Amino acid sequence: MSWMFMRGSIWKYLQCGQYGRTGDSLHHFPPAFFFNSEPEEVLSIDEPSASADEEMDSAILFGVMRGNVVGLSYYTGVVNNNEMVALQREPSNPYDKNAVKVNNVNGDQVGHIKRELAAALAHIMDSRLAKVEGVVPFGAKNVFTMPVQLSFWGKDENRQVVLNHLKQYGFKLDPMAKGFGSNWITKRAGPSYSAPVLPAVQMSAEQLMTEFDKLFEDLKEDDKTREMEPAEVVGTPLLPHQKQALAWMVSRENSKELPLFWEQRNNLYYNTLTNFAEKEKPENVLGGILGDDMGLGKTLEAIALILTNFHDGKPLPVEKRENDQSYQKCNVTEKPEKCEKGNTNKLGKRKCEKGISKLHKEATCSFQKDTDFDLALAEPATKVKRKAMKKGAIVSQCSAKVVSEKKTRATLIVCPLSVLSNWIDQFEQHVKPTVHLNIYVYYGPDRSKESAVLSKQDVVLTTYSVLTHDYACRSNSPLHKVKWLRVVLDEGHTIRNPNAQQTKAAVDLEAERRWILTGTPIQNSLKDLWSLFCFLKLKPFADREWWHRTIQRPVTMGDQEGLRRLQALVKNITLRRTKTSKVNGKAVLELPERKVFVQHITLSEDERQIYESVKNESSAVIGRYFNEGTVLTHYADVLALLVRLRQLCCHPHLAKNTSFSGIPGDSTPEELQEKLVNKIKLVLSSGSDEECTICLDSLTFPVITQCAHVFCKPCICQVIRSEQPDAKCPLCRSELRLEHLVEFPLEESETSVVEKKSKEWLPSSKVSALMHSLTELRKKNPMIKSLIVSQFTAFLSIIETPLRESGFVFVRLDGSLTQKKRIEAIQCFQSSAPESPTIMLLSLKAGGVGLNLTAASRVFLMDPAWNPAAEEQCFDRCHRLGQKKEVIITKFIVKNSVEENMVKIQDKKRELAAGAFGTKKMSSSEMKQAKIKEIKALIDI
DNA sequence: ACCGCCGGGTGCC
DNA sequence: ACCGCCGGGTGCC
Numbered sequence: 017m018s019w020m021f022m023r024g025s026i027w028k029y030l031q032c033g034q035y036g037r038t039g040d041s042l043h044h045f046p047p048a049f050f051f052n053s054e055p056e057e058v059l060s061i062d063e064p065s066a067s068a069d070e071e072m073d074s075a076i077l078f079g080v081m082r083g084n085v086v087g088l089s090y091y092t093g094v095v096n097n098n099e100m101v102a103l104q105r106e107p108s109n110p111y112d113k114n115a116v117k118v119n120n121v122n123g124d125q126v127g128h129i130k131r132e133l134a135a136a137l138a139h140i141m142d143s144r145l146a147k148v149e150g151v152v153p154f155g156a157k158n159v160f161t162m163p164v165q166l167s168f169w170g171k172d173e174n175r176q177v178v179l180n181h182l183k184q185y186g187f188k189l190d191p192m193a194k195g196f197g198s199n200w201i202t203k204r205a206g207p208s209y210s211a212p213v214l215p216a217v218q219m220s221a222e223q224l225m226t227e228f229d230k231l232f233e234d235l236k237e238d239d240k241t242r243e244m245e246p247a248e249v250v251g252t253p254l255l256p257h258q259k260q261a262l263a264w265m266v267s268r269e270n271s272k273e274l275p276l277f278w279e280q281r282n283n284l285y286y287n288t289l290t291n292f293a294e295k296e297k298p299e300n301v302l303g304g305i306l307g308d309d310m311g312l313g314k315t316l317e318a319i320a321l322i323l324t325n326f327h328d329g330k331p332l333p334v335e336k337r338e339n340d341q342s343y344q345k346c347n348v349t350e351k352p353e354k355c356e357k358g359n360t361n362k363l364g365k366r367k368c369e370k371g372i373s374k375l376h377k378e379a380t381c382s383f384q385k386d387t388d389f390d391l392a393l394a395e396p397a398t399k400v401k402r403k404a405m406k407k408g409a410i411v412s413q414c415s416a417k418v419v420s421e422k423k424t425r426a427t428l429i430v431c432p433l434s435v436l437s438n439w440i441d442q443f444e445q446h447v448k449p450t451v452h453l454n455i456y457v458y459y460g461p462d463r464s465k466e467s468a469v470l471s472k473q474d475v476v477l478t479t480y481s482v483l484t485h486d487y488a489c490r491s492n493s494p495l496h497k498v499k500w501l502r503v504v505l506d507e508g509h510t511i512r513n514p515n516a517q518q519t520k521a522a523v524d525l526e527a528e529r530r531w532i533l534t535g536t537p538i539q540n541s542l543k544d545l546w547s548l549f550c551f552l553k554l555k556p557f558a559d560r561e562w563w564h565r566t567i568q569r570p571v572t573m574g575d576q577e578g579l580r581r582l583q584a585l586v587k588n589i590t591l592r593r594t595k596t597s598k599v600n601g602k603a604v605l606e607l608p609e610r611k612v613f614v615q616h617i618t619l620s621e622d623e624r625q626i627y628e629s630v631k632n633e634s635s636a637v638i639g640r641y642f643n644e645g646t647v648l649t650h651y652a653d654v655l656a657l658l659v660r661l662r663q664l665c666c667h668p669h670l671a672k673n674t675s676f677s678g679i680p681g682d683s684t685p686e687e688l689q690e691k692l693v694n695k696i697k698l699v700l701s702s703g704s705d706e707e708c709t710i711c712l713d714s715l716t717f718p719v720i721t722q723c724a725h726v727f728c729k730p731c732i733c734q735v736i737r738s739e740q741p742d743a744k745c746p747l748c749r750s751e752l753r754l755e756h757l758v759e760f761p762l763e764e765s766e767t768s769v770v771e772k773k774s775k776e777w778l779p780s781s782k783v784s785a786l787m788h789s790l791t792e793l794r795k796k797n798p799m800i801k802s803l804i805v806s807q808f809t810a811f812l813s814i815i816e817t818p819l820r821e822s823g824f825v826f827v828r829l830d831g832s833l834t835q836k837k838r839i840e841a842i843q844c845f846q847s848s849a850p851e852s853p854t855i856m857l858l859s860l861k862a863g864g865v866g867l868n869l870t871a872a873s874r875v876f877l878m879d880p881a882w883n884p885a886a887e888e889q890c891f892d893r894c895h896r897l898g899q900k901k902e903v904i905i906t907k908f909i910v911k912n913s914v915e916e917n918m919v920k921i922q923d924k925k926r927e928l929a930a931g932a933f934g935t936k937k938m939s940s941s942e943m944k945q946a947k948i949k950e951i952k953a954l955i956d957i
Numbered sequence: 958a959c960c961g962c963c964g965g966g967t968g969c970c
Numbered sequence: 971a972c973c974g975c976c977g978g979g980t981g982c983c
Contacts, residue, residue, distance in 0.1 A: 087982030111983045128983045160958065160981080 079189025093124030095155030121292035136185035247331035307592035431506035487521030508532030
């Protein structure tokens with residue numbers, strides 16, 4: 017199993033923390049299992065293109081036949097020998113409703129499929145019985161007609177239907193037999209698109225992972241190891257690997273080479289995959305994917321790039337500040353008012369208090385979530401940071417000097433809201449203070465709609481939500497009018513869903529150079545990668561058909577050649593270093609060692625007694641569900657029981673407020689409401705990996721329906737809107753009402769619950785073990801700082817008591833803190849002052865991507881996480897760039913308990929996560945089986 | 958299109 | 971000749 021790709025899943029996890037803050041979402045645990053649904057039902061809500069895509073993933077070759085393309089002289093599209101062509105239905109054709117257009121790789125029409133054949137194909141294509149693909153064997157000199165080799169791909173169960181249908185029209189498919197068939201395609205239609213005769217042996221996921229591992233294992237290529245000094249205005253000295261990144265990025269931006277798989281032949285540029293040729297030189301991708309692992313300094317690398325490579329390798333011309341006077345003039349002089357923590361309204365949006373100057377609210381007021389739904393723009397929300405404004409619009413007005421360059425100099429940076437302020441900080445930190453850089457934060461209701469304002473900037477910062485929102489009304493979106501010098505997508509894996517508006521909004525930006533920053537370039541599936549290639553405008557892969565035919569299908573079918581192509585492609589445009597990767601054999605970053613210990617805990621007799629009795633009760637209930645076959649319909653209840661057991665492993669008091677709700681029956685609306693709230697809280701906080709079955713992504717803005725199914729609010733609202741007046745639950749078809757949706761109460765503090773109990777405080781075996789370790793550690797070295805991590809914030813509260821009693825100074829970081837308090841807590845903890853806290857109580861999922869707790873070199877993980885990636889992410893908060901000490905992690909696991917079983921499941925998940933790339937999602941029945949197995953394993957049935 | 962097909966002109970040897 | 975044959979017009983769907 018590869019460590020590197022473990023990181024991948026961790027990163028995905030991180031990303032969930034950032035947006036949803038609620039659920040894990042491992043790709044191999046699609047949502048269907050929980051909701052007891054068939055994926056087909058879900059797909060029907062999705063765009064047709066998405067489902068077509070799914071179908072193609074499992075397509076087999078039905079056979080091939082020869083056909084004819086006619087009417088060539090009427091169209092401009094030309095085709096080479098052995099060039100791939102696309103077939104497209106044209107039902108609106110006035111002469112023949114069966115018409116089938118033939119287009120070349122460029123999308124130019126070449127001709128039509130001959131009438132009689134089109135008559136046979138129309139139905140097959142319209143009802144998606146098969147995808148029909150063409151290759152023209154001799155295309156070059158045909159004037160009126162040309163032959164085309166058609167291959168039919170589809171689901172196995174449609175094979176006979178297609179064959180019979182064709183037969184009715186007098187056509188017959190040749191099976192892809194040796195000799196003519198496969199040879200023909202293989203040898204003549206570009207490099208190997210061969211379809212094995214036997215059922216495809218899928219390359220195992222592990223194999224694929226290993227193959228990809230090798231790509232970045234040890235970077236030896238010249239262009240990735242050469243170093244470059246940044247422009248003089250970059251105030252921070254770059255580390256060697258950062259100079260390498262800069263050199264590589266600059267070389268990519270200034271590349272005059274042809275893109276991969278293109279050759280110059282005679283006077284034409286020739287694509288060796290599709291055999292397409294054209295006169296115009298295909299643009300290379302002036303950019304790529306910066307896939308460095310977190311902590312290696314992607315932000316700094318990007319800032320260095322912006323300042324260092326303006327045109328022809330020359331640095332960005334910037335204004336030097338003569339004295340601070342000119343700067344002062346530009347300042348926002350009005351003193352910003354403080355904005356108190358907003359109240360949380362029904363939608364979970366945090367509103368700032370009324371009457372506060374719109375312009376000068378602090379980051380504290382900003383939305384915690386960056387979702388399409390947050391309607392941030394309609395709200396009187398925020399300027400993200402006052403200093404942003406300082407540098408932003410107001411400054412730019414007085415920086416009269418416009419660089420004579422006709423081209424725009426502006427770089428657009430798109431990032432999640434949670435890292436927006438980080439970008440501003442980093443610019444401030446890394447750009448010499450003597451330099452004036454125009455940075456405009458395009459965010460908030462007062463953002464300029466003048467594209468001229470934006471194009472004048474050096475840097476424009478915005479968020480994915482704003483980008484997507486603007487895209488919806490493109491005509492009014494300056495973002496989409498400016499021809500950017502450069503667009504940088506930070507946390508670029510957020511555009512991994514090619515059907516999402518967010519992705520489309522990003523792809524639609526016009527830019528000379530395009531970059532994706534992400535810690536997880538290769539996340540789960542090839543399709544994720546395709547989104548990135550779309551954004552990079554990688555010819556010809558931005559078109560799904562060519563991507564599919566040249567890369568995705570060959571790879572998923574186990575074609576070695578296809579895999580090599582994919583590898584070459586990824587390697588060509590990606591720079592990725594991990595904490596452990598090496599450059600010419602030398603570690604890119606020396607990190608101190610990290611050791612994980614498991615401390616087994618034996619429950620006291622009293623604790624064991626309670627545990628066993630609850631366990632027996634739970635086993636009985638779950639056993640009954642098993643017998644009834646209703647485990648999955650009672651999934652939330654099962655989770656509740658399991659959570660209770662896990663809590664009992666930590667502290668008996670914890671389990672008291674997780675009552676088993678049972679089946680909602682004749683309860684009052686208030687009770688039902690409460691039960692639903694409890695259910696959604698449970699599902700989201702249990703650490704199981706739930707996803708929204710509509711967007712198939714991690715839950716953003718989770719809501720629960722009356723029928724107890726959880727979706728993203730935007731997703732389910734769209735369903736309700738489109739199915740009005742009688743919308744049905746996508747999962748169980750029960751009636752849906754907008755007003756019945758129950759939301760996940762954000763950031764609820766659980767301290768009140770525990771405070772009541774604090775009078776009757778009792779220790780537990782686990783707490784005692786922790787306290788023992790902590791006091792021992794303090795004796796040994798009182799300066800060492802520790803993280804105490806739990807998924808149960810109430811447990812953290814319980815731990816507070818003995819910490820106080822033993823005189824430990826500690827801070828606490830969990831989801832209930834405001835942004836401001838959060839920052840305070842982190843700064844306080846990171847401080848090296850002698851009286852600074854040595855302990856941080858940390859809720860497992862608190863904080864976003866960048867949470868840096870390197871002051872700690874000890875981690876006490878109080879309870880095992882459902883998802884091992886969550887633990888890894890948590891460990892990485894202190895085991896990262898800047899950590900000077902050895903990191904020692906202690907995991908407390910109660911013997912003979914659900915916790916031990918969770919550890920076993922974790923191990924299995926690690927294996928799965930390592931192999932997630934290139935595998936399809938499990939079918940819903942496989943999923944159910946997996947989930948049932950998991951529950952069985954957890955409760956020992 | 959150096960084809961096929963259409964339809965008009967034409968018609969012993 | 972209700973044929974054959976000739977040669978011009980013509981041509982995706």
